[in-house]
Amino acid sequence: MKKKTLYRCSNCGFESIKWLGKCPTCSSWNTLEEITVELKNTDSRTRQTSKKSIKKLYEVVSSKSNRIVTGINEFDRVMGGGIVKDSISIITARPGAGKSTLLLQISNCIAKEGYKVIYASGEESDSQIKNRADRILDKIHENIWVLQENNLDNVLDAVEEIDPDMVIIDSIQTFTMEASLPARAGSPTQTMECANALLHVAKNEKRPRAVIIVGQMTKNDELAGLRALEHLVDTVLIIEDDNDEELRVLVSSKNRFGGIENGFFQMREEGIVSIDNPSEFFMTKREEGEVISGSALTVIKEGTRCIITEIESLVSKSFTPYPTRIGETLGKDKLNTLISILEQRGNINLYDKNVIIKTTGGIKIREQGINLAVIMSIVSSVKQQGIESNIAFIADVGLTGELKKVPSLESRIKEIERMGFKKVYVAYDSFTKTNNFKKIQIFELKTLIDVIKHVYNC
Template sequence: MAKNKTVYICQECGYESPKWMGRCPGCQQWNTLVEEAIRPAAPGLRQGSGPVSMPSRLTEVVLEEEPRIKTGMTELNRVLGGGVVPASLTLVGGDPGIGKSTLLLQTSDQLARGGHRVLYISGEESVRQTKMRATRLGVTSDALYVLAETDIGQIERQIEQVNPEIMIIDSIQTIYNSQLSSAPGSISQVKECTAYLLRLAKQQGIAVFIVGHVTKNGALAGPRTLEHMVDTVLYFEGERHHTFRILRAVKNRFGSTNEMGVFEMKEGGLVEVANPSEIFLQERAKGAAGSAVTASMEGTRPLLVEVQALVTPTSFGNPRRMAAGLDNHRIALLMAVLEKRVGLLLQNQDAYINVAGGVKLDEPAVDLAVAISIASSFNNRPTKVTDAFVGEIGLTGEVRRVSRIDQRINEASKLGFSRIFVPSKNLGGWSVPDGVSVIGVDSLAQAIQLALGTEREAAPEPDFFPSDF
């Protein structure tokens, strides 16, 4: 009889070590290595008990487009790339209490109302508790089956009985395989159960959704290989003290990874936000200095957001640079360009930048709006309420071309913006909406002069050089 071996596995990153260590060499976290037993494989296990797959010529494979299953939620369909793909495995992650279970339970009800058999497996709630939540959300479909189970073997038997088309596991950290000696939620259990669900989805054509917990750093709990095993990874984001929730796709084998869906949490559950740009701009203060609106592309959707800046004299030796929703390094770069190329003396000023609504922007097309908001706050001159700014800024102060400028301008036109500043290189080749004035700018200094009515000369070069001394 083969002897069982043990190995120490990090519960944060999955690093394996033959001996215990206080600090994980992989993620540098303390006290995360846990001893787990490795059971040797039984003789003949490598041969497998299922049908044998034979290689096929790629040119002989018949390609048939599989129809996607519509969920009934336009925002979720957009993030998934058009709907749920049969025989796919989707991982949904998010902070505790953000609304993952609510989203999937409402999705299950809508799929069941569409004539699909859905099996909702809860490892964290009993059937009665799930019924209480379903009653609050108005979930009453007859084609929705609920199961409270954590043993993967028992789940397999119930799948054979129900034969569902869509299955939801809430959550993967509570599911365990009785053949493994490790505790539920450990690295070995999560990997093994996810691999089993992957084989189940591909062999039987079941679309599987699994809920994954996140660590204190905001990453999905478990090894990074877990994200590589699934077809789609969705993150459900938002502040628990605010009502808006954002669903993002960080991996999608069947669609774009830049799509974003916006929901609002209400007493009766999650409600789709059809026009998030209007929501993010409805509380914008009129005539306030330090505010600028930009049009950012989130996948195929243009999104109008407000960028706010507060520039004030510093009380410390080193000025503070803080940003919420933007990259701090990008803010430092733009402020250096403003000081060098435009002549704004910002080296003794604290700068606080914020994207209203809790949206995170990472594309360079928002550079012009960020720079305009900083200059507006520094000069204490507000921008016009009907102005919007789109453009990337280079280190020499030029405004560079951006993509999909026509979609951005059309979205701004729908919300009443009549003057839009864009790079000069983007002018031409598309039609301008009625009532909209598109202004092309070549440099940041020109954009500031036109938007704020100020004109500053570039910082003068020194008249001496170190070699003169």
């Protein structure tokens, strides 16, 4: 039997793993006395090693096709087609981003398909979880069990009793195991011990289970804890959000069972809603022939998917020595660079103009292929002449004013062709061979000034 040292209050019986001058329960001073207690043997499931037979690689049955499909399209996409049944994943985000909401929705979706789920929370009470479920779910399925617990040993006991197909731990930094006492919850020792125990639960050959862990996020927007935790799990998911926006982006920074994908969601009163057609969401629907100044369309690449995005700009007269430059979804340095290119290479003066840039839907811009669209959006706003809504711009713009090729151009053009676009402007000599597009007109031009003249016939 292992032994450990505790401190027990002689007045009320409160126990602590470290000595305290004042009992936090009864407020008595100097009443905590040192005692030694025996620990029961730790669960053999987390300690015992069994001899496994060695196999030839080609004889091993792949688990990729053995997935739990949730029916939440964007989540299934990010996971590579669903949750692998013997996988362990971790999801992290800032407080209030929707981690627990999304996991409750996933739990209910797979419960309807006959799978059993244990939702263990070390942060919220059963009633708090129930209140959220009542708000976001039409009907709570009977295949979901909830457990308010900070002791992972008790959760593992519940797993044996219920025999669930999925186990959700919210969050890993609030759980402890007796084998690692007196280390506190959230310490590297406890976190890794709990994670390794859950790994055994997921990878059990006789009874594989899907395990999803919630991980807390630091003030630097990184997963809290050791980097070893990210190495241990199969999938690392991050929910990106702006506190004042409805948009949520689910990013897989690691996925052993699929590619690196992004999923888009809207946070609403009824929960997190999957955005199944992002190209429609990130552009404004307008009537045919309707043009609005300050708008230009482009195509971005998110994972393996191409998404049409609308760039909006507002240019106004400045009455101060230093005009305002605001890029809500674009870095300020990048915006200033593009404005300088437009002034020098496009012959448009903005020294006395305020320039504000944003994207429809609030999606953040991370790539160079949208630069031509950003500049043309500003040009449209300066000239107060709209650009036809069936035209797209897919090119980078160098400091010389020359258009530069962007990767995955053909797949981007396929997306705008699918959405009914008629014209697209790209860099000169972007295709190594004759393109196969028949429904869309492609203009390959050399410089920014060529594009401006072509669009505005000047």
